[in-house]
Amino acid sequence: MKLPKHAELWLAPYLRNRLEHALNRTPAKRLWVALTDHWEPWGGKASEATATARVKAWTDHWPQIAWGAPPDDTGRPPCYTFFYPQEEYHPKTLSALEPMVADGVGDVEVHIHHEHDTAETFTEKIVHYCKQLRYEHNMLRERDGRIIFGFIHGNWALDNSYPDGRLCGVNGEISVLSKLGCYADFTMPSLPSVTQGRIVNEVYWATGSPDRSKSYDRGVRATVGGGRQGELMLVTGPLGIRYRGRVMPRLETGEIAVYDPPTAYRVERWLDLAPRIGEDIFLKLHGHGAREDNARALLGTAGLAPMFRWLRQAADRRGIELRWASAFEMASAVERLTNAAPTANSPLVDVPASTRAL
Template identity: 60%
Template structure:
């Protein structure tokens, strides 16, 4: 069997995870589901007019899909997490996302594409962007008295993880994110990129060696009552192989897209691969939903239902079949659910930063 490029990075971890799974893990009692969108309305060199049309389509269609979805065990609708790129900030593109956030069906977190970055430049960019999100749009969350954010790295190159140093350049990014107020990173998996980490299908703490890139290659798995055990919490999506009637397997990495839409088989595979903390399971999916081809697949087009509508129904049916309580979650909700299991995370002054002086107040 021919494995995908760079499988040497993740396949040993996948093999260990499958072995552990076969030996038995606690039967999950609850499933948390979060969709983390690398939401880039200006991607593919789009004009501002095209970007506005892309956002308007989501503002029109997503509330309908969320309202039609099965309610979870807490009688909540799905909540979509838009990880918006810092370098593409435009107030008119954020305002509709903020409106969906106020409706309780959306949330906005931090995304960035950068190259040849410096620590000073990164601190300034993230700090200024978070201030804008909070002060101009009422976004981001307060946690234990300070503002925090979730993070996805553009081009997957978290912590200077590309061997050629492109698309980041900033070794030590994990520690900077921690100090700036990042509550968790949601970048992985990134198969088949060489940026892919060696730890798969776990929620874990980065314990990389200071001064070396790709600190998320080493870590300690989050555990019930374990609290903070490293620099930054990594919430990863499902990663592995699936066959689905194929002779040769396809890589599963929790991405929903026009060329890999949700299916009932994928839903079942996600529940087999997703990480657990104790008897609670965490399914983090990702997409690039602003571009038209993926938006067609997710939202529907020409009167045909989109993949999101079907996926929510299949997840509800599968969790009912397995006797698992279903919870829809934003990225922040998922972090809070992990913290409820592990005990208080980032205690004391771990999240001190330039952001500490920002206006407080829960949304």
């Protein structure tokens, strides 16, 4: 039998995660849902007219979908987090998102595609970009007098994780991000890329060596009362296998796209795979929604609108609270749980040394 792509990275941790899940039958009480989009309206060397049309599709249709969706148990609509690329900075494009951010149905965080950078050049780019978002568009947030941000790495190359070092260049990028004010990374899962981490279906703190690549392969699981256990929080999306309607199983990565639209069955699978901390489920989905084909799928009648209904129905069947969240709100919920009460040290989430070689 042919194994799925890069199974050597994720299959053993996935099976271990499934065993732990089966042994832990504690009912969940709360479901957090965040939509984290690698939102690239200028991607593919788009013209200004194309980029403008891509933005307009979202500003025209997304607020209607959000306000038409079933509210969560606090009465709030869903929030879409646009991880907007640093290298695509255009003031008019970001200004067009400001009304959605002000209304609470949108949020903006940091995304970047870069290559051949050093820690110094990467720092310069991120610091300058964060100041643009904060002071020119009233986006991002401040904590203790410094700008903080969520992060998704372009091309999945977080922490210089391609074996040949392409599409990043910064060993120790996890440490750099933490020092710059990143409150959490939302890049994983990255399959079918070789950059996929060895920790799956967990919210965890990265603890790998700060001077090596792919340091997110080691970490400490976030637990209730466990506190901060590493330099940077990683919020991973659901990763596993799904079977229904297929002769051969298919990878489930929490991506919503024209070639993999949401379905009621996928919603059930997401809730089974998504990371849990105590009695809370953290479902982080992702997409590339600016592209025309994906935008039509997500903003159309068979996309996000029914997905929100299915999620509401799934939560109601389980008798659990539903919370629509931005990326920031999801990470904040994790922080509240991990700081909730003192407990024993959190368990190490790792892979055997014999299989850890990069």
